[in-house]
Amino acid sequence: MPGIQLTVSGDGDTGRSEHFAAQLSALTCSVLDKKLANTMVMVRYVPHAHWFIGGQSLAALGQNSFRLEVTLTEETNTKDQKASYHRQAFELLSSLIGNVHPHSNVHIVDCAATSYGYGGLTQEYRYQHGKTQHARIGSESAR
Template sequence: MPGITLTLSGAPDAALASQLSHELTELTARVLDKQPSQTMVIVGFVDPSLWFIDSKSLENLGRNSFRLEITITDETTTVAQKRRYQRESYDLLSERVGNVHPHSNVHIIDVRATAYGYGGVPQAEKLWG
């Protein structure tokens, strides 16, 4: 059950959000071996004047940025898969967003199977009964 939260600098753009939702779901399935039907994506936008790196706004820096956070069940992916996902998702988002600050980032968050779930059922019960 990957949960993806993507935050982008800039004005809300429904077409871009939809495109990235599709592309990130596909990438997550292909690289991390996750089910698209169980992949949730939330996309948010932050005004560049309110996003700071080293106390300077992206607006003042003249750059764009993104932060991708994905929660996955601990020990369901390998280090190699995570490394590949880091690179491919960073490259994808850098290309789509353009002019990104090098501190744009990807966080893969491993969560214990007993600590989260969906439909009111912990992930551990779905995995191991």
């Protein structure tokens, strides 16, 4: 159940946001083995004059930037999957946005299963109920 928040410098429009959401959802589901139906994406835009790196605005630097935050349930992805995602997400967004400052970044946030969830249920609850359901199905088929 990834929660994806993309902040991009500049002005946005619906078409651009939809394109970012589709591309990031596909990448996240592919590399991090997540379900599209459970993937949430929010896209925000910050004017170049209001985004600063090293004390200078992006307007003054003449560059673009992004910050991608992906929230995951901890222990559901390996270090290798995360490293691959960092690399591929940076490459994808750099190509979509263009002229990005090298300090543009990807941040994966691992949340404890007892603290993270959706629909009023934690991921830990879903995990425990999934185990119970699988155990019940297994014992019924053994009869």
